[in-house]
Amino acid sequence: MATSEASVTRIMLAVNESTIRGYPHASISSRGAFEWTLQKIVRSNAAGFKLLFLHVQVPDEDGFDDMDSIYASPEDFKNMKNRDRARGLHLLEFFVNRCQEIGVACESWIKKGDPKEVICHEVKRIQPDLLVVGSRGLGPFQRVFVGTVSEFCVKHAECPVVTIKRRSDETPQDPVDD
Amino acid sequence: MATSEASVTRIMLAVNESTIRGYPHASISSRGAFEWTLQKIVRSNAAGFKLLFLHVQVPDEDGFDDMDSIYASPEDFKNMKNRDRARGLHLLEFFVNRCQEIGVACESWIKKGDPKEVICHEVKRIQPDLLVVGSRGLGPFQRVFVGTVSEFCVKHAECPVVTIKRRSDETPQDPVDD
Numbered sequence: 001m002a003t004s005e006a007s008v009t010r011i012m013l014a015v016n017e018s019t020i021r022g023y024p025h026a027s028i029s030s031r032g033a034f035e036w037t038l039q040k041i042v043r044s045n046a047a048g049f050k051l052l053f054l055h056v057q058v059p060d061e062d063g064f065d066d067m068d069s070i071y072a073s074p075e076d077f078k079n080m081k082n083r084d085r086a087r088g089l090h091l092l093e094f095f096v097n098r099c100q101e102i103g104v105a106c107e108s109w110i111k112k113g114d115p116k117e118v119i120c121h122e123v124k125r126i127q128p129d130l131l132v133v134g135s136r137g138l139g140p141f142q143r144v145f146v147g148t149v150s151e152f153c154v155k156h157a158e159c160p161v162v163t164i165k166r167r168s169d170e171t172p173q174d175p176v177d178d
Numbered sequence: 179m180a181t182s183e184a185s186v187t188r189i190m191l192a193v194n195e196s197t198i199r200g201y202p203h204a205s206i207s208s209r210g211a212f213e214w215t216l217q218k219i220v221r222s223n224a225a226g227f228k229l230l231f232l233h234v235q236v237p238d239e240d241g242f243d244d245m246d247s248i249y250a251s252p253e254d255f256k257n258m259k260n261r262d263r264a265r266g267l268h269l270l271e272f273f274v275n276r277c278q279e280i281g282v283a284c285e286s287w288i289k290k291g292d293p294k295e296v297i298c299h300e301v302k303r304i305q306p307d308l309l310v311v312g313s314r315g316l317g318p319f320q321r322v323f324v325g326t327v328s329e330f331c332v333k334h335a336e337c338p339v340v341t342i343k344r345r346s347d348e349t350p351q352d353p354v355d356d
Contacts, residue, residue: 162339
């Protein structure tokens with residue numbers, strides 16, 4: 001059955017960088033959610049799906065630690081912005097390259113802000129058929145302090161949401177890491 | 179790409195009867211969840227998926243209202259059990275027939291008990307790749323009194339869960355109905 005562009009299933013994936021390895025590495029749970037989507041949903045039917053990768057960057061309060069000056073000039077800000085942009089693109093490259101290998105259509109973009117708020121806002125704007133979010137699978141005690149993006153999205157995103165828990169054999173020493 | 183039986187994506191769907199039309203009619207939200215699964219996930223790739231339909235019957239305290247006697251003999255119990263079974267099968271027939279038309283493999287079975295508990299128990303036993311549950315999309319006020327199976331499953335089922343909200347244009351006059 002031929003599938004026209006208008007009728008492909010559009011799956012949005014929220015992806016972030018690893019807390020352990022930083023950019024350009026994707027977090028363990030992002031990669032898990034992506035692999036799950038390919039293996040369990042897209043399968044061999046690449047033409048039936050389009051993946052939409054959203055990476056939300058959290059504005060970095062300590063951004064100037066890396067720089068030589070604590071007095072920020074407009075030039076400094078511009079550099080920082082460009083640096084963040086390059087890092088984000090580098091992260092998205094991993095997902096986009098993988099999609100190209102498989103032949104599944106995709107789009108990717110970067111936003112700044114509070115991930116959970118931005119994801120729900122983008123869902124409203126883009127109206128995907130499904131939102132896939134990875135989760136570290138933290139226990140109730142850890143969740144109180146860390147907060148989870150996935151729980152917020154399940155409650156508030158205006159589209160079906162599926163949460164893919166990180167596999168237990170991939171959990172880092174500190175489970176809050178990812 | 180050929181897909182062997184062992185590697186198909188197994189999607190469990192929890193389905194129930196309509197509160198308005200009763201057996202053999204499926205609830206609006208069950209049908210919506212089923213149609214969503216076919217249109218957005220299975221698509222043209224019928225060979226890649228297997229659908230597992232679970233129907234949980236709530237033990238009916240008023241079961242004897244329909245009968246001529248309030249004194250239940252063992253025969254009465256047997257009749258009631260057979261009647262319930264026939265009704266449940268009739269409900270499942272709708273889903274199974276639709277799958278056969280499309281050529282997607284399926285299985286279906288009936289259990290008795292508290293739907294949310296039974297669904298999570300069956301997930302543990304069957305280990306599907308994904309659980310799809312319909313939801314009436316009730317507001318917070320209504321939820322307090324009605325309780326929602328989908329919320330419980332999202333929290334407790336040991337597999338990825340996606341909740342498909344009933345379309346607003348399909349909401350009955352009383353949104354608690356389904």
